[in-house]
Amino acid sequence: MNDILLDIKNLKVWYNTYQGYAKVVDGVNLHVFKGEKVGLVGESGCGKTTTMKTVLSVLDSSKSHIPEGEILLNGQDVLKMKDNEIQKVRRNNISMISQAPSAALNPVFTIEQQLIDVIKYSNASKGLNNKEMYQMAINAVNSVMISDPERILKSYPHQLSGGMKQRICIAMALVTPRELLIADEPGTALDVTIQDQIHRLLRVLVEEKGRSLIMITHSLGVARELVDRIYVMYAGNTVEVAKTKDLFSNPLHPYTRGLMECVPRLSGGGVTSGIYGYIPDYINPTPGCRFYPRCPNAMDICSKEKPQPIEVSDGHKVACFKYTNS
């Protein structure tokens, strides 16, 4: 049995707004084993990026509030760590690739300077001289299938294409040994053939080095190709989790089913009518299940109580009263 690397327990994150708290993350439960690739699938506004930013503690504390929850990294609660301890986590344990590589790279420094910075500030640089750090940077650029790494290292971000920038971000995330890589929709800004290249690369590098991966995406198709287990998020809750094969062969939660139906099929046959309704108001959420107003299987209890996740089969959990034995 593999060790659990990251264990998020009942996490709640609220944002301060002048109208009151926006209760965006409302009880998220998620864990990642060592060496595992996990997908976090959900639509805009469901709280996936917020959850991951909380893991790295990069939310603005003046604008956000964490009323409940634990984030255990190797058994230690990240939320209770002091600033210097969290700093160590960010430099040595977890790295994140964000959606827009242009935003993640500093436009006034060369790629070399940015890569060397990552190496310099981590434990991996102990005992290394400048030449050795430079070689590490070269190796990192080579590992993301960029030929001519010397020229790329001397370049500034604006001189590279979107696909190259994203590959550099991946190189930066993997240049020093990290246990966990969080990739936030790394292919969104890119064309489908380049996206395909990037995803293959990610998978190979993560598997080669035995790292764990959390892949955030709104595309079920991308998750299916890349990860071992998928969490489905809706309006701040993880509503379903299963091994990839199981999720697609037997989706349980009405939201998961609705989402799968909305994906246009390569076989043709037209487009469905979508999921009725809108995402809830986070400031005044209705009690009970947040999917209740949109659910085709809604029952009376759903509007009053919040369903807790129950295990339906091996590793397949769903938070829905439809599956609770009354």
Next chain:
Amino acid sequence: MFNSDKKTMSKEILTIKDLKTYFPIDKTKFVRAVDGVSFNIKEGEIMGLVGESGSGKSTIAYTVMGMYKQSGGEIIFNGETITAKDNKRNMEFKKNAQIVFQDPGSSLNPYQDVRQILSLPLKVHKIASADKIDEKILEILDMVELPSNFMHKSPNSIGGGEKQLVSIARALCSNPKFIILDEPTSSLDVSIQAKIINMLLKLHKDRNLTYMFITHDLSLMRNISTKVAIMYLGKICEVAPTEEFYKAPLHPYTQMLLSAIPVISEAEEALKPKKVVSTGEIPSPVNIPKGCSFHTRCNLKMDICCNEDPVMHEVSKDHFVRCHLYEDSVRK
């Protein structure tokens, strides 16, 4: 009158002949964004234009609408030729051809409310008199299934999907024949996309519209277009009726793109062409490779491909391909 009993051929709404749009960088270098494109769209068709970023698909849309000046070739809309010289579009064109843009956030004026946004085209094209404008606006909001209280909302207070519905409503104001939809759902979640696409298909049927639908999402394209054209670096590689495009793609680029689509079932995996792993970068449109522009990434390239640019040929009925691999079959 006398031909009413004979079945007439569908009229061509838009014909593009060897269209070119070049952007100068300096005295010698150009970005050849659209580099000799020809196609036609008949009444009632939904022509899909697919390609990756930098392929020139949006540039074609903007050139047709007159937002960019054409550098060469012909645009014939509804039987009338638009000359490159002055690049002007007359009122007849502006009334009959409309466009819906990709980014709902930047295509609606944030300082106006929906009522003001929709009033403008109604006034300009004299669709409704001043006293009947509000009535007409409610009618149009109803067409896109938006509630009447949307009249007084501003773009900042509505979601991405709703903003796109307002953009579509705006396009419908002038009662057009032809609408260009430039990646209308690319920035939206899949559940909202489904609603918008359904709306567009319903309008297409109810109002006898013709669409040019641009997207990079090949799964979406499969479900809405009647024929598909695929572009690479400013040129069209292949055009075919939808079913044939997906079942029997000929151009190596089409095959590469189709094989990279992420799908959600084994049944769909089986429909994709054999996996072609794309290697290399997409060349810059400033430095288009000599010969066939795709040869630097093509797994089936021959010697001739590095030197000679292939020409578009009709390989079977309505199926056109621009590739040296198929030139022999044409000569036979």
